[in-house]
Structure formats: C-alpha cells, structure tokens
Amino acid sequence: MTDKPTRRDLMRPAQLLGVAFAAALFSGFVTAVTMGAFQALPGDAVVRAWSVAAIAAGVAFIVVLLGLSMLLLVVDPAGQSKTIDRPVLLPKGETAEDDEPER
Template identity: 80%
Template sequence: MRPAQLLGIAFGAALFAGVVTAVTMGAFQALPGEAIARAWSTAGIMAGVAFIVVLLGLSMLLLVVDPAAQSKTMDRPVLLPKDDKRDGDETPES
C-alpha cells in the first residue's frame, strides 16, 4: 500500500467521523451560536482522533505483512503445519 492510499483512507475515516459527530450534535440545526461552535469543535476533535487511530492501526497491520510472501503461491492449506500430513496423503509403510 502506498503512503497516499494510507493517508486517503485515514482522511476518509476522519471526514466520516467528523460529519457524523457534527450532525448528531446538531451543527445544522437552529441552535444558539455557542452550541453550534461546540458541535464543530467536538467534530474536529473526533475527526483528528479518527485520523490518527486509523493511520496508526493500518500502519501497524501493514508491518505484519511480509512483502516477499505476497508473490508466493500457496498450494496447501494455510492453517495446517508444514509437516502435517492430510488423510489422503498417507504413504504405505513397508
């Protein structure tokens, strides 16, 4: 994943969180100016928190992925150990 994609996803999540917070706190209603200012400041704080959390969370998840393993093909079940034999793979013993 490129850095621009990572920042774009984090920005989209922050925008969503900010808009949802602003709408639920009544930023678009006919309220006193102090309530609208409080709604927008809380929305900005929530957008910043969402941006940082999503950016750090995705970055930590990307650190787990081995880039060399992305190009390899898997021809066995992923969750089985490498030395475990399946039922149909048994060889007769002599």
C-alpha cells in the same frame, strides 16, 4: 528487474493518507450530525458540535493512520508473490484429506 513488491511499494503514503482522511471526514461528519450542528440551536451548541467533530476527526485520522501503518509492518514483502496451495489454518505437516469424514 524483479516482480517482488518492496516495502516502499506496499506503503504508498498517498494511499495511507487518503484512507485516513476519508475515515476522518466520515467520523467528523457523523459526530457533527449527531451533536446537532445542522439544527437550529443556539450559537454555543453549534460551535461546540463543530469543535467536538473536529476533535473526533483528528483522533480518527491519527488512529487509522497508525493502525494501517502497523498492519503494513507485519506484511513480508517477499511473501506477496507466493501461492498458498493448502489450507492456511492447518499445521504444516497435515493435509485437508486427513480430516475428512468417511462416507
């Protein structure tokens, strides 16, 4: 058995759906509060606030789910266990000692 994570291990559906659902709840609640769903408004305004909040929650759910899925497609499963012992932003031929100022 290998210790390398597979793509299936990285893309656990329950975790992706949980994060997307939490973002949807947050955006729906914020939208409902800002539109006055909990205030003493006429019935029309409260229904409109809840419907817009539901739409915002649905959009947030889909956007977060697609965004996280696309980001996970970029990750190389074999590269998860590699250690990086050099600065990430430097080209492969250079070392950090080359750029240090003299004292």
